[in-house]
Amino acid sequence: MDSGRCLLWVLLLLLLIQLICAVNGNVVFEVHHKYGGRSKGKAVLGALRAHDSRRHGRMLAAIDFQLGGDGSPTNAALYYTKITIGTPPVDYHVQVDTGSDILWVNCQNCERCPTKSDLNIHLKQYDLTASSTGKTITCDQDFCDAVFDGANSNCKAGMNCQYSVSYGDGSRTEGYFVRDYFRLDQVTGNLQTSTMNGSIAFGCSAKQSGELGSSSEAVDGIIGFGQANTSILSQLALSGKVKKVFSHCLDGNKGGGIFAIGEVVQPKVNRTPLVANAQHYNVILKAVEVGGQFLNLPTDVFDTGSSRGTIIDSGTTLAYLPSEVYQQLMDRMMVRQPNMETHIVEQQFRCLWYSGNIDDGFPVVNFHFQDSLVLPVYPHDYLFEVRDNEYCIGWQNSGLQTKDGKEITLLGDIVLTDKLVLYDLENQTIGWTQYNCSSSIKVRDEATGHAYAVSAHDISSSAFSPSKVNVLSILLFIAALRKLIA
Numbered sequence: 329m330d331s332g333r334c335l336l337w338v339l340l341l342l343l344l345i346q347l348i349c350a351v352n353g354n355v356v357f358e359v360h361h362k363y364g365g366r367s368k369g370k371a372v373l374g375a376l377r378a379h380d381s382r383r384h385g386r387m388l389a390a391i392d393f394q395l396g397g398d399g400s401p402t403n404a405a406l407y408y409t410k411i412t413i414g415t416p417p418v419d420y421h422v423q424v425d426t427g428s429d430i431l432w433v434n435c436q437n438c439e440r441c442p443t444k445s446d447l448n449i450h451l452k453q454y455d456l457t458a459s460s461t462g463k464t465i466t467c468d469q470d471f472c473d474a475v476f477d478g479a480n481s482n483c484k485a486g487m488n489c490q491y492s493v494s495y496g497d498g499s500r501t502e503g504y505f506v507r508d509y510f511r512l513d514q515v516t517g518n519l520q521t522s523t524m525n526g527s528i529a530f531g532c533s534a535k536q537s538g539e540l541g542s543s544s545e546a547v548d549g550i551i552g553f554g555q556a557n558t559s560i561l562s563q564l565a566l567s568g569k570v571k572k573v574f575s576h577c578l579d580g581n582k583g584g585g586i587f588a589i590g591e592v593v594q595p596k597v598n599r600t601p602l603v604a605n606a607q608h609y610n611v612i613l614k615a616v617e618v619g620g621q622f623l624n625l626p627t628d629v630f631d632t633g634s635s636r637g638t639i640i641d642s643g644t645t646l647a648y649l650p651s652e653v654y655q656q657l658m659d660r661m662m663v664r665q666p667n668m669e670t671h672i673v674e675q676q677f678r679c680l681w682y683s684g685n686i687d688d689g690f691p692v693v694n695f696h697f698q699d700s701l702v703l704p705v706y707p708h709d710y711l712f713e714v715r716d717n718e719y720c721i722g723w724q725n726s727g728l729q730t731k732d733g734k735e736i737t738l739l740g741d742i743v744l745t746d747k748l749v750l751y752d753l754e755n756q757t758i759g760w761t762q763y764n765c766s767s768s769i770k771v772r773d774e775a776t777g778h779a780y781a782v783s784a785h786d787i788s789s790s791a792f793s794p795s796k797v798n799v800l801s802i803l804l805f806i807a808a809l810r811k812l813i814a
């Protein structure tokens with residue numbers, strides 16, 4: 329190839345990189361698991377239950393937005409990722425939460441925002457004045473109308489687009505929306521990545537109260553993958569970059585896995601409909617089977633009234649069942665061990681001693697959903713070893729109720745681990761399949777129909793801990809660049 333043609337290819341490549349934000353494709357982030365797999369110790373199990381308690385107090389509470397929206401961001405998710413914002417670029421660590429809609433970070437001079445973290449993360453605060461590409465969003469702009477689901481009658485020229493969220497545990501965050509460049513990983517082929525810029529609107533937290541200021545699980549903010557127009561997924565879809573489809577695969581052994589935006593073509597995933605107009609990812613649970621026998625339950629036990637359906641939530645650790653379901657499940661679970669006694673740990677966990685293989689000694693629990701979708705949960709999923717031969721049970725009596733007094737069914741990580749879970753908001757379905765989450769999946773490039781492998785990663789980073797932590801990837805496929813390279 330002569331020098332003239334080489335120069336032309338280089339110029340075309342540079343031009344394409346400038347235009348890359350306008351290309352249709354799929355997006356991905358690197359996500360770390362807070363606990364890095366299962367650890368022994370009663371302190372860890374207690375921390376998981378405390379985490380869930382704080383989360384539910386916020387997640388199920390009434391939400392107060394000055395400018396609308398139905399997001400409920402919380403700082404209790406177990407997965408967090410590093411994102412890069414601004415010019416010059418600065419890295420921030422934010423928790424990944426499928427139960428939240430707003431993406432927000434702590435901002436410069438934030439009142440009562442955390443300044444240290446027990447996760448060994450160096451916390452940072454976003455400084456709008458230090459980024460040449462950062463801009464405030466005013467209340468008369470389209471994004472603010474989308475948050476409010478209409479124009480704000482109190483809006484005046486130049487007024488910031490503000491938000492304020494109050495939680496059931498008394499915590500509160502408030503601030504205003506800004507827009508800046510994000511650096512995202514784009515995948516141009518199998519295991520080939522490069523950097524792209526995308527303009528994203530996000531919350532700038534100016535004040536916090538309650539547990540949000542605690543250092544125990546502190547990070548720099550929240551990245552929500554909920555269904556509202558404020559989520560990063562919705563923003564990317566609105567700009568034509570991606571479809572509103574994402575998936576995660578949580579590795580039960582190592583604590584990492586895969587997190588991808590885009591249509592999964594391998595493995596194949598069966599699906600069930602999402603409950604329409606629900607705040608969270610709600611599905612219709614039909615029956616529970618334990619050890620091959622169905623529980624004898626009232627037909628309306630899973631009808632949660634105004635909040636119909638069972639909530640699927642990767643931000644919750646354990647599984648919470650209505651009292652009648654919980655008691656029958658526990659009774660059936662112990663059928664193979666009629667002489668075994670259980671004991672209470674920390675006044676809340678039902679635990680037992682067992683020296684054999686737990687998968688041989690206890691039954692598989694199958695949850696049956698609408699359209700014949702089954703979710704199997706194995707003994708090694710729902711039994712936590714707190715020390716040698718002592719296991720605590722992950723099933724919890726929910727004690728969670730909607731305003732009309734109906735008990736809530738909420739399924740967290742113990743039922744989702746080692747499964748690829750696909751959220752298809754385009755078709756309003758969710759699905760899953762048993763899978764090796766330390767392997768790889770294939771995600772479709774919508775521009776060409778080609779599929780690329782997205783694999784789990786395991787990296788060592790002193791920013792998190794001296795040991796290895798797993799990384800989840802969220803990938804952006806850019807078809808035009810791949811065509812040019814080809």
